[in-house]
Amino acid sequence: MLNGKISSFQLAIIMFQFVLSSTVLLMPSITTRLSEKDMWLTPLIGMAVGYLVVWLAYQLFKLSPEGSVVRLMESLFGTYLGKAVSILFIAFQFHIVSISIRDYAEFIESNFFLKTPIVVIIGTMLILCGWAVRRGFEVIARTGQIFVPIITLFTLLILVLLIPELNPHHLLPLLERGPAPVLQGSLVVDGWFSQLLLAVYILPLVRDKNNIKKWGFWCVTGITFVMVASNLAVFMLVGESAGYYTYPVLMAARYIAYAEFFEHLEAIVMMVWVLGEYIKISVYYYAITRGISDTFRLQKPEAIVMPVGLLLLFVCFWVGPDFQTVSTFIANIGTSYILIGFVVFPMLLCGLALLRNWFKGLGTSAK
């Protein structure tokens, strides 16, 4: 069953982890390459897009007939064109999530399970997520409720343990090359924030609809806080060389050493990454399944869960031949690509729907 009810607090927790899972590991390196010493400011600017996207998702949800964004597309573009647009949007999500899964698998592969075939890493994760999706979003929400506090606690623990090694002088001078590099770096962060739009597929399940805005606000604020904290910690630890490490947070965790025996904390990073990625993939997986079943008005949506998983497994290999191709894509074209899909396109939808309603309003008032 794809239904089941959740609270808006659960939604906020899920979306919080949904954005943070891949960010904490990848963001410090990419933002350092773009914004240098001011990399820690980038989430503070990117946060604006976070609020915008949450607002957009909520507006789209309110404008949609029966709360389904697919129906909104159909009513805006006509049934067949609407279905085509919806499929295109789902295909886009397919692409983004496979890049995400691939990133996850490459991380595990290159740092921990050096001999395990990558298909096993991706496959096991997809089976788990597929199972959770089949059981309904409530399962994802509840596992999230258990995992997210653990993940957040351990992430912050790593950052706190690093405090003696940090050197705040690394952060100066502020805005060395003016605000341009910061804005450039914040665009990449926007790419992560924009994925919050997926909430539009989950909003129909929320029981207490009047709390959505409040929790949406806290969700984005919480994400920004963790992003800034991890960026600050990484930069104060290694300075500009952060841009040279593939996973600076992993390196930072490895660097922690107390009293010659409290060392090798990188396993914590792996745990955080696996749990977080489970949530991220599940949310995408759910959104895709729901999108397809809404588009084709499927009676038993759970029937397509496993086929979708199999397709995801293949797409993960199609996104790129190697790690470098995928990460080059993320750092370059990927940003505008994801922003067009998750910000520009929904804004267009929202604008069209509002315009139509306005015209309708004109028509009824004229009569």
Next chain:
Amino acid sequence: MTIPMRYLIRAAASIAAIALLTGCWDRIEVNDIAIILGAGIDQEENNKVKLSVEIYLPAPDNNESGGGQEGMDSGSKNGNILVSSAIGSSMADAMSKLQKRLSRRLYWGHNNVYVFGKERAERGFNDDLDFFLRYVRARERTNIYVTQGKAIDTMGVIPRLDQNLMEALTELSKTEVSIDVDLKTVMEQIVETPEQTYTVPYILTSAVMSEKKHLRNANVPYFRGLTIFKKGRMIGSLDNELTHGYFWITNQIKASTILTAAVAKDETVAVNLTASKSKLIPKIDSSGEWRMELIIECEGNLIQNASRMDYSVPEQLTEIEDLFEAMIKKNVDKSLNVIQQKYKSDILGYSRLFRRKYPKQWAAAKPEWSETFLRIKTDTSVNFQIRRPGALVKQINNIPME
């Protein structure tokens, strides 16, 4: 047709059993791996590199364990160290050749020390750093040293005081004679300094240090100051005295350092440092001249007075303090002169300080930083205070003789 629940459970149980019963068929026990404690890298002919590793063998020798208590004693902890080496065209190549000779898998997770031979350092070890930082099992906290002579010669050294050379080095780094420089720090400096300037502790091996009369000390590593790196190559070194000056400038001098000042011929006063703080303040004055102000404030306790100066007389106390201030200033100026004029390498972090305060001027001076650096004048002011006289109020020298 529905399948009864118990069949499902049976099927699940047997699948789980199949998965779990394989157990540890591919386990790796401690005695299957060769734990690397330290690695030495040397330059070889034809631009080849020699990697030598100090391996800890966790399982005691069969003969020894059979021999019981005596076997363990005579074998001692040192018996479990093995040094092995291989030559290759690069670090990775050398490592794979080394692996071929060993029946156990090389395990880098516990490696604490990299020692570079002087020749390798002079050629530049950025290629090797790439391997260490890229190769995921090596840790960024691993310390780096340069040794006078060959790195492989340091590998076999087994100091009496510690279990192995690597432990001796890491412990020594914590004392006042030297500093920790690890992979992370070096990487940071390479990225942030305009000309890739940094320092690495310089060590001596027993072969260089041993004197026939002092055989007791033969098997101990010593620090011989710091090596200076610029643009990826070692260009020179600072001896212990100049290193001391470097520590004063960069606020790395450690409490418990003992300073001795000569009051007059054959008369000295010694002080144990309890606290010290050096502050560098960059300044570009209106005429466009770059200056650095160095303020050193330190205090210590008297530990020996082998002079005629009387600590209890305020005027003479000030005089002793002035002596120390002059000594520190002289030490600092000497080091500054060598670092700026001879090596022209900004290992003092001046670049970072100017960048913080004058980002625009710094950006303009960055392409030719060493030119700017050697012209920066440093004004040193030292404030030294002797806090306590120790357990003796007056000194023995001044007791009037009958």
